[in-house]
Amino acid sequence: MPEAVVCVKPIPDPKHWDRLSLDPKTGVLRREGIPTVINPLDKHALEIALQLKDNFGWDATVVSMAPPETTQTLREALAMGADRAFLASDRQLAGADTLATAYTLAGLIKKKAPHFQLVLCGNMSLDGSTSQVAPQIAHYLGVPHITHVSKVQTQDGSTFQVTMDLKLAQLVLEGQGPMVLAVTKEVNLPRLVNIMGILAAEKKPLEVLSASDLDLDPSKVGQEGSPTRVRNLFMPEIKRRREILKGEPEEVAEELVNRLHQVGML
Amino acid sequence: MDFKLSEREELLRKSVAEFAQREIAPLVEEMEKTGEFPRPLIKKMGDIGLLGLVTSPEYGGNGMGFLARAIAVEEISKVSAAVGIALQVHHMACWPIETWGTEEQKKKYLPPLTKGDTLGVCSITEPSGGSDVFGMQTTARDEGDHWVINGRKCFATNSHVSDIMVIVARTGEDAKGRPAFSAFIVEPSYEGFSLGHEENKMGFRGAFSGELVFQDCKVPKENLLGKLGEGLKIGLATVNRVGRPGMASIGVGLCYASLEEASKFAKERVLYGKPISNLQAIQFLLADIYALAEAARILNYRANWMMDQGLPCDTEMTLAKYVATENAFQCARMACDIHGGYSCILEYPVQRFLRDAWVSIPSGGTSQVAKVVLGRHVVKNF
Amino acid sequence: MEGYKGFWVFIEQLQGRISDVGLELLAKARELADATNTYVGALLLGDFAEDKAKELFGYGADKVFLFSHPHLQIYHSLAYTKLICQAVKAEKPEALFMGATPLGADLAPRVAARLETGLSAHCVDLRLGEDGVLEQIVPGFGGAMMAVIVCPEKRPQMATVMPGVFPKLEPQERQGEVVPMEVALEEADLKPKVVEFKAKEQKTVALEGASVVICGGYGMGSKENWQLLEEMAKLLGGAVGATRPAVDEGWAPEEVMIGQSGKIVHPKLYIGAGISGVMHHVVGVQDSEIIVVINKDPNAPFFEVCDFGVVGDATQVLPALIEKLKERLQVD
Numbered sequence: 001m002p003e004a005v006v007c008v009k010p011i012p013d014p015k016h017w018d019r020l021s022l023d024p025k026t027g028v029l030r031r032e033g034i035p036t037v038i039n040p041l042d043k044h045a046l047e048i049a050l051q052l053k054d055n056f057g058w059d060a061t062v063v064s065m066a067p068p069e070t071t072q073t074l075r076e077a078l079a080m081g082a083d084r085a086f087l088a089s090d091r092q093l094a095g096a097d098t099l100a101t102a103y104t105l106a107g108l109i110k111k112k113a114p115h116f117q118l119v120l121c122g123n124m125s126l127d128g129s130t131s132q133v134a135p136q137i138a139h140y141l142g143v144p145h146i147t148h149v150s151k152v153q154t155q156d157g158s159t160f161q162v163t164m165d166l167k168l169a170q171l172v173l174e175g176q177g178p179m180v181l182a183v184t185k186e187v188n189l190p191r192l193v194n195i196m197g198i199l200a201a202e203k204k205p206l207e208v209l210s211a212s213d214l215d216l217d218p219s220k221v222g223q224e225g226s227p228t229r230v231r232n233l234f235m236p237e238i239k240r241r242r243e244i245l246k247g248e249p250e251e252v253a254e255e256l257v258n259r260l261h262q263v264g265m266l
Numbered sequence: 267m268d269f270k271l272s273e274r275e276e277l278l279r280k281s282v283a284e285f286a287q288r289e290i291a292p293l294v295e296e297m298e299k300t301g302e303f304p305r306p307l308i309k310k311m312g313d314i315g316l317l318g319l320v321t322s323p324e325y326g327g328n329g330m331g332f333l334a335r336a337i338a339v340e341e342i343s344k345v346s347a348a349v350g351i352a353l354q355v356h357h358m359a360c361w362p363i364e365t366w367g368t369e370e371q372k373k374k375y376l377p378p379l380t381k382g383d384t385l386g387v388c389s390i391t392e393p394s395g396g397s398d399v400f401g402m403q404t405t406a407r408d409e410g411d412h413w414v415i416n417g418r419k420c421f422a423t424n425s426h427v428s429d430i431m432v433i434v435a436r437t438g439e440d441a442k443g444r445p446a447f448s449a450f451i452v453e454p455s456y457e458g459f460s461l462g463h464e465e466n467k468m469g470f471r472g473a474f475s476g477e478l479v480f481q482d483c484k485v486p487k488e489n490l491l492g493k494l495g496e497g498l499k500i501g502l503a504t505v506n507r508v509g510r511p512g513m514a515s516i517g518v519g520l521c522y523a524s525l526e527e528a529s530k531f532a533k534e535r536v537l538y539g540k541p542i543s544n545l546q547a548i549q550f551l552l553a554d555i556y557a558l559a560e561a562a563r564i565l566n567y568r569a570n571w572m573m574d575q576g577l578p579c580d581t582e583m584t585l586a587k588y589v590a591t592e593n594a595f596q597c598a599r600m601a602c603d604i605h606g607g608y609s610c611i612l613e614y615p616v617q618r619f620l621r622d623a624w625v626s627i628p629s630g631g632t633s634q635v636a637k638v639v640l641g642r643h644v645v646k647n648f
Numbered sequence: 649m650e651g652y653k654g655f656w657v658f659i660e661q662l663q664g665r666i667s668d669v670g671l672e673l674l675a676k677a678r679e680l681a682d683a684t685n686t687y688v689g690a691l692l693l694g695d696f697a698e699d700k701a702k703e704l705f706g707y708g709a710d711k712v713f714l715f716s717h718p719h720l721q722i723y724h725s726l727a728y729t730k731l732i733c734q735a736v737k738a739e740k741p742e743a744l745f746m747g748a749t750p751l752g753a754d755l756a757p758r759v760a761a762r763l764e765t766g767l768s769a770h771c772v773d774l775r776l777g778e779d780g781v782l783e784q785i786v787p788g789f790g791g792a793m794m795a796v797i798v799c800p801e802k803r804p805q806m807a808t809v810m811p812g813v814f815p816k817l818e819p820q821e822r823q824g825e826v827v828p829m830e831v832a833l834e835e836a837d838l839k840p841k842v843v844e845f846k847a848k849e850q851k852t853v854a855l856e857g858a859s860v861v862i863c864g865g866y867g868m869g870s871k872e873n874w875q876l877l878e879e880m881a882k883l884l885g886g887a888v889g890a891t892r893p894a895v896d897e898g899w900a901p902e903e904v905m906i907g908q909s910g911k912i913v914h915p916k917l918y919i920g921a922g923i924s925g926v927m928h929h930v931v932g933v934q935d936s937e938i939i940v941v942i943n944k945d946p947n948a949p950f951f952e953v954c955d956f957g958v959v960g961d962a963t964q965v966l967p968a969l970i971e972k973l974k975e976r977l978q979v980d
Binding site: 012014017018020022029097098099102126127128129130131132133134135136138139140144145146147148161162164165166167168169170171172173174175176179185226227228229230231232233234235236240241242243244245246249250252253254256257259260261262263264265266 | 749754761762764769794795842846847884952959
Binding site: 072076192195196202 | 273274276277278280281284285288289313314315316318319328330334
């Protein structure tokens with residue numbers, strides 16, 4: 001069976017981000033008491049895999065790199081319909097930036113799903129918002145990637161027409177696996193978990209692997225293998241600007257367009 | 267003692283909450299306006315497994331059990347208590363059919379009930395009263411190859427969206443000369459059956475509560491549920507073990523709905539330059555809502571857990587129902603207090619919680635009826 | 649770090665038109681290069697003559713590395729990655745910036761991975777730390793948290809930067825050098841193949857999840873004026889919402905009502921036109937990243953919670969705004 005691998009990231013529930021704080025002494029992010037959920041866009045990626053499973057008999061495998069207590073989020077992916085899940089979880093892997101994360105996930109995929117046809121990711125995680133991991137996984141797997149995917153079509157389950165959304169234009173690309181796709185929320189509406197799925201998920205394999213299980217170069221994983229460092233974190237003062245513009249319609253319109261451009265809204 | 271819900275139950279809660287947000291929340295306003303149950307929702311509830319929570323897999327259910335049901339009804343009721351009662355009464359039809367039904371009855375009726383072809387009805391209450399079961403007027407007469415039922419049932423939840431109804435009727439007298447009752451499964455297509463008046467309620471708007479009218483209604487012989495004369499036992503067990511925890515779960519859902527709305531509003535509402543959540547007067551109200559909500563939930567989970575363990579739990583179920591529905595009203599009232607004038611505006615849901623909580627109190631037996639049960643229990647055991 | 653010189657900018661183009669973000673980054677690179685006595689390099693990939701490359705000198709570039717080939721007119725991630733990495737390996741720049749646009753976000757990570765260097769995403773500011781390392785300011789958790797990211801040991805230091813955060817320079821008379829680069833591509837570099845390129849259709853989107861929401865209130869005055877909102881939404885690829893009074897007037901369907909009993913939205917940009925800002929509406933939009941309010945009453949409570957407020961009649965301000973936006977976005 002062709003296999004789709006879906007990368008899933010557990011993140012603090014965006015509904016509770018107002019409860020995030022910084023430890024005043026250490027400057028470390030505090031997220032106690034905030035539940036962990038699947039990064040919402042990753043569910044759209046999983047939905048593509050599940051439709052390939054429904055329509056063309058594909059296998060759907062979920063992979064993740066996260067602390068061990070996040071297995072319940074993977075169980076949720078299994079309850080949605082994935083066949084199996086692998087979690088790379090190890091202190092050695094902690095503190096990874098996108099490059100080290102991508103290297104690790106690519107290692108996990110090479111080990112556990114080497115014959116994949118598609119690797120599917122959410123276009124970005126809501127917490128970090130980098131959009132970087134998918135192309136970097138593709139690099140380490142040595143396959144092409146397409147990000148900002150708003151549409152995936154296939155007649156036969158082997159050739160895919162993929163729409164990439166640039167801001168002012170769309171590219172439609174055609175290709176076959178193996179490749180990596182990173183999807184946006186426009187791509188589909190993820191199915192809800194049903195109760196039969198919850199019960200079925202309890203019998204599906206969910207394997208937790210340590211760094212040493214994965215044949216990785218230790219200098220390329222975790223904080224050690226991350227070229228970027230967080231120098232410090234700070235919480236921006238979120239205040240509304242309350243700039244009031246007055247004048248003739250043409251003047252204020254011009255002024256407003258300039259302001260919107262300055263704040264990156266155009 | 268273990269108060270931690272399992273991974274399965276946590277996932278159930280999350281999934282049902284997502285379902286309620288996606289599929290039910292957008293319907294609430296229309297339900298409030300029209301009082302009509304959104305029929306397409308039945309199939310959706312079936313697909314996700316909500317209708318089969320207390321039915322075994324061999325009859326199309328998932329058999330997750332009563333604690334799971336309590337969690338599910340609670341999460342549904344946080345978004346719509348009307349859908350909550352439709353769902354819980356549906357379970358009140360499924361459970362007696364599986365518990366007392368013949369193999370043929372189970373095979374015929376449970377799959378369509380769990381799949382979402384229809385919602386179930388379980389109806390005992392009559393215009394003459396609900397808790398006074400001996401006053402029941404509806405009769406079933408044995409006509410040899412079929413039964414003939416005459417009478418009326420009222421306040422039957424799901425009346426207008428159901429194809430499968432469990433009802434109790436008088437079938438003569440027992441050996442001691444007391445009225446004897448039996449349970450029947452009735453399909454609305456039977457000759458002599460009709461739907462009567464549909465109530466226009468102040469709460470649970472969008473859940474049908476209607477009259478079932480039997481005028482020489484012909485019911486096949488094989489539709490007797492349980493043995494002849496077991497009707498009261500079946501009816502009361504269903505009310506005690508399924509209906510009351512169902513109402514309790516609705517109450518718990520309403521408590522938490524009030525808690526969340528009250529807290530959200532208090533943090534958003536700015537008076538004298540600060541959110542009112544900074545005021546102790548408001549914090550005291552929030553603390554009380556929280557205390558009442560948690561107490562109700564724990565009582566309800568315990569009762570349902572006992573049911574899953576096969577322990578006797580009629581008293582615990584009644585206790586949970588009494589506390590949860592009364593607390594729901596208190597919580598909604600305090601949430602309204604926090605909202606001040608805004609509580610009177612239909613845009614804000616706290617007024618709906620108040621109306622729903624009020625209607626939840628007499629449903630499944632008033633608080634006074636519950637206290638009769640609880641009072642007797644105390645006198646006997648303490 | 650020893651041996652690495654120059655701040656580089658990838659110049660994004662779409663069908664031969666250079667996007668602003670590249671020019672904005674040239675201005676920032678100019679500032680950083682002047683502070684450290686080095687040069688600004690621009691990477692221009694497309695189907696261009698040298699004249700086009702020379703235009704970049706005026707915006708701050710000293711050297712333009714020009715990759716010109718018909719195949720480069722349209723973006724191909726593998727081809728672009730290969731060429732950029734070849735140039736970086738040969739010239740060893742100190743830093744490389746790209747726009748945090750879909751194209752930049754597709755390309756930069758692949759380039760960074762091939763170069764095995766660090767990359768920070770969606771930066772809102774760049775500055776030099778006391779140790780000379782580039783500090784990249786990155787928002788996380790939807791802006792609830794900001795992080796200062798550095799890449800101390802690998803070069804080039806790479807960042808994608810949000811469009812609009814740096815102003816571009818007014819074009820100046822400046823001289824520079826165009827460096828023609830060899831473009832040698834194989835068939836595999838052009839996969840997956842592009843089968844269609846289409847300018848994005850301008851259309852409104854669903855309210856849920858829309859990144860731009862244009863909302864109208866009672867102050868819109870009539871169903872005819874409501875068209876202005878639709879036009880704005882199309883222009884910005886957003887959705888139209890309404891307050892309850894507007895819905896009650898029949899100007900908009902109930903499904904698009906925003907507020908306590910309607911939908912809760914959290915777009916990047918919310919524009920409220922002819923809305924006074926009663927609490928049950930405001931709660932539905934308060935998580936928007938930027939709130940713009942247009943209302944003729946200067947005392948409307950909505951101005952208290954806005955980022956940009958325009959005091960004026962929405963039915964007069966909106967047509968002017970639509971004209972200016974069309975100019976800015978170069979839409980006919």
